[in-house]
Amino acid sequence: MAMPSSTSSSESPIPADRDPGFDPARLHHAPLSPGLRLTASDRPGVAQPVPQRDIPARPWPAIASAALLGVILLSTLWEWQMRRIGLVPGDLGDDPSAWVEQRRHADAGPGVVAIIGDSRILFDTDLDRFQRLTGVRPLQLAIAGTNGLPFLENLAADTAFSGLAIVGITELSYYQPGAGRGSGALARWAWESPKQHASLLLGRMLKRRLAMLDDSYRFSNIVAREDPDWRPGARGPYDDVWKMMVTVDGRQSWLWPKLQHDAALRAHARMIWLTLFRFAKPTPALIAAAQERTRAAVAKIRARGGDVVFVRPPSAAPLRPLEDSKLPRALGWDALLRAADVRGVHADDLPAARGLVLPDMSHLTHACAHVFTDVYVRALAEMTPRLRIMANAPPALPPAACTGPNMQAAP
Numbered sequence: 001m002a003m004p005s006s007t008s009s010s011e012s013p014i015p016a017d018r019d020p021g022f023d024p025a026r027l028h029h030a031p032l033s034p035g036l037r038l039t040a041s042d043r044p045g046v047a048q049p050v051p052q053r054d055i056p057a058r059p060w061p062a063i064a065s066a067a068l069l070g071v072i073l074l075s076t077l078w079e080w081q082m083r084r085i086g087l088v089p090g091d092l093g094d095d096p097s098a099w100v101e102q103r104r105h106a107d108a109g110p111g112v113v114a115i116i117g118d119s120r121i122l123f124d125t126d127l128d129r130f131q132r133l134t135g136v137r138p139l140q141l142a143i144a145g146t147n148g149l150p151f152l153e154n155l156a157a158d159t160a161f162s163g164l165a166i167v168g169i170t171e172l173s174y175y176q177p178g179a180g181r182g183s184g185a186l187a188r189w190a191w192e193s194p195k196q197h198a199s200l201l202l203g204r205m206l207k208r209r210l211a212m213l214d215d216s217y218r219f220s221n222i223v224a225r226e227d228p229d230w231r232p233g234a235r236g237p238y239d240d241v242w243k244m245m246v247t248v249d250g251r252q253s254w255l256w257p258k259l260q261h262d263a264a265l266r267a268h269a270r271m272i273w274l275t276l277f278r279f280a281k282p283t284p285a286l287i288a289a290a291q292e293r294t295r296a297a298v299a300k301i302r303a304r305g306g307d308v309v310f311v312r313p314p315s316a317a318p319l320r321p322l323e324d325s326k327l328p329r330a331l332g333w334d335a336l337l338r339a340a341d342v343r344g345v346h347a348d349d350l351p352a353a354r355g356l357v358l359p360d361m362s363h364l365t366h367a368c369a370h371v372f373t374d375v376y377v378r379a380l381a382e383m384t385p386r387l388r389i390m391a392n393a394p395p396a397l398p399p400a401a402c403t404g405p406n407m408q409a410a411p
Helices: 060-084 096-107 119-123 127-134 148-157 183-190 194-207 219-225 263-278 284-303 319-326 330-340 366-381
Strands: 113-117 164-168 245-247 253-255 307-312 343-346
Touching: 096 183, 096 194, 113 119, 113 148, 119 164, 119 245, 119 253, 127 366, 148 164, 148 183, 148 284, 253 366, 263 319, 284 307, 284 330, 307 330, 307 366, 330 343, 343 366
Parallel strands: 113 164, 164 307, 307 343
Antiparallel strands: 245 253
């Protein structure tokens, strides 16, 4: 005689339609409590449809209104806080597409003046003053944290460029490989999607009205900077460059005024520059290669009727002695001008550029950038026929027009 198994798991399941307690009506008609959905157990042997759940009755308009009010209130508070710390509407920030927008105008003919280089020539040039002196408004193509040489080569490779290139350099940056933080702009110049351009236009429209959209003060960035030891032994957000500039239309940029008045921000910026330049020492091979690349780029531009001049903006102690120890002027600046057969303006050679205010040791204040632009443009006008000081130009500005107490000045 067959004995039944002692384990229930081996028993064959009873088909649903042979189950004495099975009620076919509950497959489709069994009522459910509000808010519950049919499950697989409610429909044995039936293909499972998309789950459905009743939406409970709630005061949805009131909930939506409360949520919207909360968003408006919190956004208003955050905007107030950002303005309180020194951010302003109309600070457009910088973006590769903004650079591309200006770069497209470089092919407009021999009267074009394009400024390329790193953050010093970017912050230290006042485009309005330049235009008042010469009648020409230059294209601002310098980018913070970059090496100006790849951008000089970009202009040299463009057969439509026949204007004047003003190359601002920080020697320890110029003699480094790669384009640094400016590589994104060169990539965007090669290809800019409609989405990227639309994003530039939309962001610009919003930033004209809201200060809180400053990329440097996103909430996530603020939180990350609070802990300087978040990864012991590795550089983190605290050790990166924080907000340094204000940028408006035409990529006109200047040093963020808060650095003049906030001792903690100023000390942080100085720490960053001293750290970065302490480890920057170009090799003889890099120096020789950069000088040869510069010579070739200058020759290409001149062959089309264009010209190139160089500008070395000021820097202040203790950063300046560190720069000189890594790359003396004779090996960096003087050798570059000889190798490329170009002329240039060095801040050390301009008496009117001495004593200007550099809060972070590396960049001039907005007021002193106004003075330095006046000084170096007048000097360049004596070196190249591409620049001419207009007869009705304003008088020269003395250093006293921008100097102030308790600020770090150039030697």
